[in-house]
Structure formats: structure tokens, C-alpha cells
Amino acid sequence: MAKDAKAVKCILALWLLKDENQLSISPISIYTDSQSFVQSFKYQRARPGSYISDFFMKTAVQITKGVCPDILTHRVKLRWIAAHSNVTGNERADREAREVAKGRSSPCTSLPKLLKSQLPLNADLVKENFKARLMDNWKANWAASPHKAKMDTLDTNFPFDKFRASLRSLTCPQCLLFQLRSNHIPLNKYLNWIGKAEDKFCINCKRYRGTEVPEMVVHYLFECPSYDYERHSLDTKLGCSSRDLKAILSDKEAIRELIRFVGRTKRLKPSLGDISKFRLMADSQQDR
Numbered sequence: 001m002a003k004d005a006k007a008v009k010c011i012l013a014l015w016l017l018k019d020e021n022q023l024s025i026s027p028i029s030i031y032t033d034s035q036s037f038v039q040s041f042k043y044q045r046a047r048p049g050s051y052i053s054d055f056f057m058k059t060a061v062q063i064t065k066g067v068c069p070d071i072l073t074h075r076v077k078l079r080w081i082a083a084h085s086n087v088t089g090n091e092r093a094d095r096e097a098r099e100v101a102k103g104r105s106s107p108c109t110s111l112p113k114l115l116k117s118q119l120p121l122n123a124d125l126v127k128e129n130f131k132a133r134l135m136d137n138w139k140a141n142w143a144a145s146p147h148k149a150k151m152d153t154l155d156t157n158f159p160f161d162k163f164r165a166s167l168r169s170l171t172c173p174q175c176l177l178f179q180l181r182s183n184h185i186p187l188n189k190y191l192n193w194i195g196k197a198e199d200k201f202c203i204n205c206k207r208y209r210g211t212e213v214p215e216m217v218v219h220y221l222f223e224c225p226s227y228d229y230e231r232h233s234l235d236t237k238l239g240c241s242s243r244d245l246k247a248i249l250s251d252k253e254a255i256r257e258l259i260r261f262v263g264r265t266k267r268l269k270p271s272l273g274d275i276s277k278f279r280l281m282a283d284s285q286q287d288r
Contacts, residue, residue, distance in 0.1 A: 006034035007052045008115065010078065014059050015112050028063075031081040038080045055114045135159075154181050154246050162250060176262065176272060180217055181249060186271040188215035220267065221245065221258070230264040233257075 013030050032038065040053045060076040108116055142148055142158055155163060163181075179185035191197035202215035204226035213219055220227075222243045234242050237257045241247045248254040262268060263275035 006032055007037040007040075007056070010034075010037065011052065011056050011059065011112060011114065014056065014063065014076065018059075018063050028060075028076045029079055030076065031079050033081055035080055038078055041078070052114070055112070059112065150183075151181070154249055157250075165252075176259065176268070176275065177249070177255065180221075180245070180258075183217055185217060186268060187217065187220055190216075218245065220265075221261070227261075227265045227267075230261055233264075234261045 010030050010032050014028075017028060037053065040050060041057070056078075063076070139158065151158075163177075176185075184190055188197045188202065189200045192200040200214045201212045202219060202224055204224060205211045205213045209225070213223075215224075222231075222245075231242075234257055238248065238254055241251075241254065248258050259275060266274070268275065
């Protein structure tokens with residue numbers, strides 16, 4: 001309700017001027033640090049809380065008409081001022097607001113009609129407060145989740161806004177990036193765990209080198225010698241970050257290079273199709 005409270009302050013400031021005898025000597029300027037209240041006068045359609053700005057306008061017109069009924073020579077100017085800007089009037093208003101919070105307020109009969117009863121709830125503020133509480137609960141649940149420790153090795157910036165933004169800018173299969181992050185990808189280690197492969201070892205390393213190495217994401221992307229040729233371009237483009245999956249998945253351009261590498265290896269073609277045929281957004285824009 002902070003936004004509505006700042007708007008009410010402007011109404012009260014204007015209300016205090018209605019009995020001033022010297023009102024016609026100088027124009028009226030009211031300062032507020034609420035940008036939303038200042039901008040609310042630009043909207044043509046009704047919005048949540050617009051009744052407050054409407055009441056402010058009506059009060060301003062009544063006061064100026066009362067001073068000069070024939071010609072409105074003095075307009076009320078509502079100006080924005082930065083909060084905590086050490087302006088004398090602003091500091092005094094803050095002190096008065098603290099006194100009101102302690103219960104020292106004007107009697108109800110001397111208040112404007114709008115403020116004699118409780119203001120209705122602002123729908124936008126109710127939604128914002130609910131969204132904030134929902135985000136706090138989400139973060140608390142994630143902090144207690146057993147999956148947090150594994151995900152922290154790839155991305156600690158919960159709720160992963162940057163990664164989701166990268167997904168929206170790519171036209172490649174987005175499921176691939178999620179599988180790489182979660183290790184739920186059709187490589188032998190995961191396929192054996194769900195009963196879809198006889199063993200968990202890398203076929204190429206076992207067949208050609210006689211070594212039994214579990215085929216996981218890190219082994220497939222960075223270690224398996226069978227893909228050294230396809231990996232050369234990845235190393236050239238990404239440099240020292242070419243072996244850092246956490247850094248790659250946090251950078252949009254690096255993600256594109258990683259997807260190109262996966263397409264060149266053709267390792268995931270049986271399950272995900274030919275990834276090399278999917279055009280990336282950056283490539284399609286360069287062709288235009």
C-alpha cells in the first residue's frame with residue numbers, strides 16, 4: 001500500500017491549501033517521490049488506484065476555481081522529487097508522517113471525503129505482494145531441495161532467469177539444454193539407470209581403447225577421445241572456457257557453440273534427431 005499512501009500525501013497537501021488566504025499570490029507546486037502517481041495522470045483508461053488521481057484533479061480544480069472563478073490563472077503542478085534528497089520540505093513531511101504513525105492525526109471530520117473511510121485495496125499491489133510471497137516460498141523450498149547441491153555446480157543464480165532468457169533466444173531443441181543441466185540425457189549412464197541400456201560405459205572408449213568409463217555429460221562433452229576432431233572447433237571458439245560447463249550454460253554465444261558441437265558428433269541423433277539441421281537464431285539473422 002506504499003504507492004497509495006504517497007498519493008494520499010499529495011491529496012492531504014492539496015487539502016491543506018484550501019483555507020489559505022494567500023493562495024492566489026503564487027502558483028502551487030506539490031512534490032512527491034512517487035513516479036507511479038505522477039505518471040498515473042497520463043493514462044486515459046481507468047487503472048487500479050485511478051480514483052485517487054481523479055480525486056486529486058477534482059480537488060485541484062475546486063481550489064483554483066475558488067480563488068479565481070472566472071480564469072484559472074494558477075495551475076497546480078505536481079512534480080517528482082528524488083527520495084531522501086535532503087529537501088527541507090521533504091524532510092519535514094517525513095517527520096510529520098512519523099507522528100501520524102504514532103497516532104497523532106487530525107480528526108476524521110477535517111479530512112477529505114475520500115479519506116474519511118478506509119481506501120479499497122489496490123489490485124496491482126495485492127498481486128505484487130502475492131507474487132513476492134510466492135517467490136520467497138519458492139526460494140525457501142529450493143534451498144531445502146536435495147537437487148540444489150547438484151544444480152549449484154552448474155548455476156547458482158536461482159531462479160535461473162538468465163538461462164531461461166537464453167532458451168527463448170534459441171530456435172534449437174530446448175530440451176537438449178535442460179537435459180545437459182539435469183544429466184537426464186540419452187547417454188549410457190542415464191539410459192542404464194532407467195533400464196534402457198545394458199551397461200553405463202562409453203561405447204567408443206570400451207570398444208576402441210579397452211577402458212570402461214561411465215558415459216556422462218562431462219565425459220561426452222569434454223573427455224571422450226572419439227570426439228576430439230569435433231571438439232577442436234569448440235576449443236577454438238570458447239578458449240579457456242571450453243571445458244567449463246557452468247560457464248558455457250550461462251552464456252548465450254557459448255550455448256550456440258555447444259549445440260553445434262553436439263550436432264557434429266551425431267551421438268544424440270538416434271534420440272533427438274539431427275541437431276545439426278536446426279538453425280540457430282543468430283545464424284538465421286545473419287542470412288537476412
